[in-house]
Amino acid sequence: MDNIAGTKSSLTWAVHISVVLLVALWLFPTVGLLVSSFRTADQIATSGWWSALGTQKRQEPAIRVEGDQVQEGDVYVIHGELFPVADAKVSAWGTSSREPEAYEPGQTVDIGDGDTLTVSESGAYTLTSPESLEGKRLPRIFSTAATPPEFTFANYRNVLFSSTAAAGVGQSFVNTLTVAIPATIIPILVAAFAAYALAWMEFPGRSLLVAAVVALLVVPLQLALIPLLQFHNAIGIGKSYLGVWMAHTGFGLPLAIYLLRNYMVGLPRDIIECAKVDGASDFQIFTKIVLPLSFPALASFAIFQFLWTWNDLLVALVFLGTDDQRLVLTARLVNLLGSRGGQWEILASSAFVSIAVPLIVFFTMQRYLVRGLLAGSVK
Numbered sequence: 001m002d003n004i005a006g007t008k009s010s011l012t013w014a015v016h017i018s019v020v021l022l023v024a025l026w027l028f029p030t031v032g033l034l035v036s037s038f039r040t041a042d043q044i045a046t047s048g049w050w051s052a053l054g055t056q057k058r059q060e061p062a063i064r065v066e067g068d069q070v071q072e073g074d075v076y077v078i079h080g081e082l083f084p085v086a087d088a089k090v091s092a093w094g095t096s097s098r099e100p101e102a103y104e105p106g107q108t109v110d111i112g113d114g115d116t117l118t119v120s121e122s123g124a125y126t127l128t129s130p131e132s133l134e135g136k137r138l139p140r141i142f143s144t145a146a147t148p149p150e151f152t153f154a155n156y157r158n159v160l161f162s163s164t165a166a167a168g169v170g171q172s173f174v175n176t177l178t179v180a181i182p183a184t185i186i187p188i189l190v191a192a193f194a195a196y197a198l199a200w201m202e203f204p205g206r207s208l209l210v211a212a213v214v215a216l217l218v219v220p221l222q223l224a225l226i227p228l229l230q231f232h233n234a235i236g237i238g239k240s241y242l243g244v245w246m247a248h249t250g251f252g253l254p255l256a257i258y259l260l261r262n263y264m265v266g267l268p269r270d271i272i273e274c275a276k277v278d279g280a281s282d283f284q285i286f287t288k289i290v291l292p293l294s295f296p297a298l299a300s301f302a303i304f305q306f307l308w309t310w311n312d313l314l315v316a317l318v319f320l321g322t323d324d325q326r327l328v329l330t331a332r333l334v335n336l337l338g339s340r341g342g343q344w345e346i347l348a349s350s351a352f353v354s355i356a357v358p359l360i361v362f363f364t365m366q367r368y369l370v371r372g373l374l375a376g377s378v379k
Helices: 012-037 041-046 154-161 170-200 206-216 222-235 241-265 269-277 282-293 295-311 314-320 329-339 344-373
Strands: 056-059 070-072 075-081 089-094 108-112 115-119 124-129 140-147
Touching: 012 344, 041 056, 041 344, 115 140, 154 170, 154 344, 170 206, 170 241, 170 282, 170 295, 170 329, 170 344, 206 241, 222 241, 222 314, 241 295, 241 314, 269 282, 282 295, 295 344, 314 329, 329 344
Parallel strands: none
Antiparallel strands: 056 140, 070 075, 075 124, 089 140, 108 115, 115 124
């Protein structure tokens, strides 16, 4: 009875579990990146993002007791502080690297020769000795500090508004928009005209052109980078925004024409023929009938093209170069990782800034993506 049409499969639960697992696998890294982008460098270095809401513990560097001794009665005393962070608390301490957590905060320890050492929870330490401490080799203190959860917007301020070339990505954000928006609109305009001609206009060689478009889908863009750059340099648009727009247009046209042509072929023929009978020209049919009906397919390609151009690194480096004033976000992140790989808070906030726009575009237009991809599957 499981194969009867209309009955619910007994494996539905397995499908649901698989979907939940896939969503979790994609969601966890994004959530981790978002949480890390609001954490400080010390917290990122000492604990994972999943423990961001708990108390953070870290091993502090060893500090040798120092300061001016003060005679208090029959003993000599040195007072000091382990760390300047006011909200940090000592959870354990020691005088040896082998046992850095041997003692509790507030415990007074005999370190030999009648000398005693006390470290409070706040990080204040007191060294006492029955003899003068001048000339003595003072002990080292190993401590484990516990700090409460801390979140900050300083990472984003540094990323978006810093004037330094290594940290500020505000200009790169604008550069990426300058590349991605025209490189998305231009292929759509050109491909829409070409797709209509291949779908509804009769002319010699139309089938060959369709076959050529399909064949271009499998050609790697890396094969055309150097010849295309040489051509751009010859005509004077090399290393410019116009050059990168034209490159993205050329690389995106085969998919755009193929996707839009397949959608337009599935439009009702009666509407097109009635418009021709009424005297409408091909241009009028295209602008007033075909384009409005093809909006789902146009939106589908716009999503693909925008995501590709926004996340592109290779084409931008080849056709824009490495000039700091025209560096796109992906290239800026590569520089951050290469020159300041230890500052993960800067890298995390920069990466989240770079994926925020594609996420907004995708979730805003995803319903058109599904409609465009399923176009023509059901008559």
